[in-house]
Amino acid sequence: MTNNTPLTNNTGLSKSAAPGVANSGLATQPDNHFDRKGLVQIVLLGLLFLVPVAAYFLGHIYYVNLASRITIIAMAAVGLNLAIGYGGMVSFGHAAYFGLGGYVAGISAYHAFNFTPFMTWPVNVPGSDSMLVVWLVAILVCALLALAIGAISLRTTGVYFIMITLAFAQMIYYFANSWPTYGGEDGLPIYLRNGLPGLDTNNALTYFLICFFGLVLAMAITSRLMKSRFGAALTMARLNDVRLATAGISPYPIRLVAFVISAVITGLAGALYADLNGFVSPTMLSWHFSGELMVIVILGGVGRLYGPLAGAVLFVMMETLLGGMTQYWQLFLGLVLLGVVLFAKHGVMGWLAGRERNE
Amino acid sequence: MSETILSLNHLHKQFGALQATNDVSLELQTGEIHALIGPNGAGKSTLIGQIAGNIRPDKGSVYLSGTEITGMSIAQRARLGLGRSFQVSSLAEPLSVMRNVMMGVQALQSHSFRFWKPVAQDQQLLEPAVEALERMQLSHRAWTPVCELSHGERRQVEVACALALKPRALLLDEPMAGLGPEGSAKLTELLEALKLEVPILLIEHDMDAVFRLADRISVLVSGSVIAHGDSQTIRQDPRVRDAYLGDADA
Numbered sequence A: 001m002t003n004n005t006p007l008t009n010n011t012g013l014s015k016s017a018a019p020g021v022a023n024s025g026l027a028t029q030p031d032n033h034f035d036r037k038g039l040v041q042i043v044l045l046g047l048l049f050l051v052p053v054a055a056y057f058l059g060h061i062y063y064v065n066l067a068s069r070i071t072i073i074a075m076a077a078v079g080l081n082l083a084i085g086y087g088g089m090v091s092f093g094h095a096a097y098f099g100l101g102g103y104v105a106g107i108s109a110y111h112a113f114n115f116t117p118f119m120t121w122p123v124n125v126p127g128s129d130s131m132l133v134v135w136l137v138a139i140l141v142c143a144l145l146a147l148a149i150g151a152i153s154l155r156t157t158g159v160y161f162i163m164i165t166l167a168f169a170q171m172i173y174y175f176a177n178s179w180p181t182y183g184g185e186d187g188l189p190i191y192l193r194n195g196l197p198g199l200d201t202n203n204a205l206t207y208f209l210i211c212f213f214g215l216v217l218a219m220a221i222t223s224r225l226m227k228s229r230f231g232a233a234l235t236m237a238r239l240n241d242v243r244l245a246t247a248g249i250s251p252y253p254i255r256l257v258a259f260v261i262s263a264v265i266t267g268l269a270g271a272l273y274a275d276l277n278g279f280v281s282p283t284m285l286s287w288h289f290s291g292e293l294m295v296i297v298i299l300g301g302v303g304r305l306y307g308p309l310a311g312a313v314l315f316v317m318m319e320t321l322l323g324g325m326t327q328y329w330q331l332f333l334g335l336v337l338l339g340v341v342l343f344a345k346h347g348v349m350g351w352l353a354g355r356e357r358n359e
Numbered sequence B: 001m002s003e004t005i006l007s008l009n010h011l012h013k014q015f016g017a018l019q020a021t022n023d024v025s026l027e028l029q030t031g032e033i034h035a036l037i038g039p040n041g042a043g044k045s046t047l048i049g050q051i052a053g054n055i056r057p058d059k060g061s062v063y064l065s066g067t068e069i070t071g072m073s074i075a076q077r078a079r080l081g082l083g084r085s086f087q088v089s090s091l092a093e094p095l096s097v098m099r100n101v102m103m104g105v106q107a108l109q110s111h112s113f114r115f116w117k118p119v120a121q122d123q124q125l126l127e128p129a130v131e132a133l134e135r136m137q138l139s140h141r142a143w144t145p146v147c148e149l150s151h152g153e154r155r156q157v158e159v160a161c162a163l164a165l166k167p168r169a170l171l172l173d174e175p176m177a178g179l180g181p182e183g184s185a186k187l188t189e190l191l192e193a194l195k196l197e198v199p200i201l202l203i204e205h206d207m208d209a210v211f212r213l214a215d216r217i218s219v220l221v222s223g224s225v226i227a228h229g230d231s232q233t234i235r236q237d238p239r240v241r242d243a244y245l246g247d248a249d250a
């Protein structure tokens, strides 16, 4: 205990007016720290936006689509980061939601293309080639699946949680693999990209901008969410769930809702991914992809808002550049991951932008 | 008039072959500090755990203000007004003191499924939290991360967290441990003032503090209450001197 100064009398205390904050060791860090972090974030987001726009006008459509791919995978990782980084729920089964979102887009487009109904009983449900419909259905389906999987998985913790989320995802993977109606293991092509009213979604830049909007929205929602009462409770559930319960808040429902939101974000990214590639297959559901998403989150910085973006940029660039040179590119990925885990615990974002502060 | 806030009826808890709680019944009444003393391993923390909901009793029941809470979760009991501190402090270390204390305020005000408004400027949360911190004379540490606090300060933060719940009953598990004589004296004073608002079930090894604060004392040995009464009675009880006070005085 350093001092026992009599109390300054301030109810109505706001954070900036807090006594003692001025001379605590913390107050010296933030200024340049925040500038550096803000700068890194703006540069990262700015490059992601400007490079494909420039590439488009220079006629390099390939790079526009590559940027869309990075953006979508970053968005999927934003979803996973909410579970792992902010909620402390190490899900090894987020490919399930990514793939499910993808299949919603694929199946819907398939029925719209063939003019066949998705189902006729008890009500007639036609396919749809509208992204708005696809997204809405993807949200609903992923939320329901995550609610069921989360409700069971969240009764366990640690390694058991990792294994049970993996097991559920693998069940869905094998189901998709062996269900012939929608292509089974061969996958399902989307002949015509789903549309949005007033926009030409087949235009590469337009499609990139849609994905970019999705990513920014997902990040904005995550950021806002984590500052709210819900976010405060989720943070406490991650750091010390006994404390949360002792304070009168049950950790389980808080975690479950966060898990569902996380799955929905990843699922929407999956729907965008299927439309980008014009193809959906069980690969999107496989544990490899769950693992890749985890690698991206760890590379970028667990629990960092911009971590998934930084991780996705790094991952897809390595995959594209090194993968073009050698089929053993994952060896280098492994080395980079090792380096991050050993030397930059807080990922690329921690390394570039400094450590995150708690208040 | 004093009324019973908390009552334990014939609690039993066994860990394997060890009878950690053996037919314990006690009461906590408004305006009092009821101290629970006993040697190490007597089952004091286990008893607190059963009241707060961390440990399920094998048999027996717990009532808070006439409501049976035996089957309730930790969180439900806390919302009903059961505040506690842990023997080994249990806080979110990287977060500020304020963020730890605010949790209880948040639980009282509404459910936590509020996704939009930031807590950092939420006066509805901040003001009651500051009030609880002021009670413990800790508001100068409000924005310090818990990991930078001394051992004793963490204890006080735990009490502040419990106060944020506007509790009907407080369960404090060795709040003086690690405080040093000066800190102990200060906390003794704080608790003395506090008991007028909220009755306290106090586990404590510091006998000076116990004899000064407690209106009633129960002595727990090997899971059973072997003696019960006011300070005077307990001081003179030969069994208590034998089982406990003997070595404490030595």
Ligand SMILES: Nc1ncnc2c1ncn2[C@@H]1O[C@H](COP(=O)(O)OP(=O)(O)OP(=O)(O)O)[C@@H](O)[C@H]1O
Pocket: B015, B018, B020, B038, B039, B040, B041, B042, B043, B044, B045, B046, B047, B087
């Ligand atoms: N979860 C558990 N499983 C098995 N045994 C336990 C468990 N918790 C406590 N015990 C045992 O129960 C007995 C009572 O423990 P408890 O922590 O309640 O003692 P205490 O009176 O609080 O002691 P102290 O003064 O050291 O804090 C001890 O022998 C302890 O080893």
Ligand SMILES: [Mg+2]
Pocket: B044, B045, B046, B087, B173
């Ligand atoms: Mg104990």
